[in-house]
Amino acid sequence: MSTKASPSETTDRTDAPPRTPIWTLLPLRVFLGGTFLYAGLSKIFDTRYLDDTSPLGVHAQMLHAATPSPIGPLVSFAAENSTIFGLVIAFGEVAVGLGTLLGLFTRIAALGGFLLALSFFLTVSWTTSPYYFGADIVFAAAWTPLLIAGDAGLFSTTAHLRAAIRRRRPNRTPDDERRILFWGGLITAAAAALGGGVIALTRRTTTNPEPSRPADPGTNSGTVIAAVSAVAVGSSTSFTTPDGTAAYLVRPSADTFLAFLAACTHQGCPTTSAGSGFRCPCHGSTFDGDGQVTGGPAAKPLTKVPVRVVDGQVTTA
DSSP states (O other): OOOOOOHHHHHHHHOOOOOOOTTTTHHHHHHHHHHHHHHHHHHHTOTTTTOTTOTTSHHHHHHHHHTTSTTHHHHHHHHHTHHHHHHHHHHHHHHHHHHHHHTSSHHHHHHHHHHHHHHHHHHTTTTOSSGGGOHHHHHHHHHHHHHHHTTTTTTOHHHHHHHHHHHHOOSOOTHHHHHHHHHHHHHHHHHHHHHHHHHHHHHHHOOOOOOOOOOOTTOOOOOEEEEGGGSOTTOEEEEEOTTSOEEEEEEEETTEEEEEESBOTTTOOBOEEETTEEEOTTTOOEEOTTSOEEESSOOSOOOBOOEEEETTEEEEO
């Protein structure tokens, strides 16, 4: 004797789980592609990037990262050939960014992005503590969905090129993939040139920020930071500005006091005192006792806080 399954039982057995929409990964794809494209073009158009004498150049950054890095010997070798490896990194970021945005061999682009982010994590961000303060490990993890799923044919230049070639040549041949590579290369070069032109124009038209005005010496108002006698020459002490921001007071000589905001000018991480200067634990930027950059990736000196000495006390100006 057979029994007929109820409608609900039939539905439970035959209904497939809902498929994930192909749009799900699009925001991640746009963010990662745009970020890597911008990073690569910024390096290419930065005159300090390949300057071996600049503390902001790739050579100095490699040397700075080599000692604490678990792949130190490899980083030291790269530093000896910093121009070649610097160009590989910059153009690699451009290729990864464009490939991801345009859907040109997206899985290969995602693999490149993952390897670049992993290399940055093992070098620049290796000393970041705790590890989740560093962005590079997050970028490495963010590439994995695109590495697995690709672009799913959504806004995919590769898919459009392949379809166009097959419409003209119904019979598939080995030349098809070479044609896709050729046209994909032309599209990538044109997009890179356009993006580079935009960045170059932006940098050319950007004006320098207006310098801060010195404090009026005729007024005596200000928040006391420390007594002059409490800060030894060559030392520093931390304090909080009137608006609650962390800062450092430095005494480089008997008659000189300087103060800087503790925030690193790279990504705002709080710096720590390191010898006669300061170091950012997030990405390894270093600054001397005058707040000037001695090691990237920070490009700007620490933000100064105007101070003065009044009746044996160091105060904000």
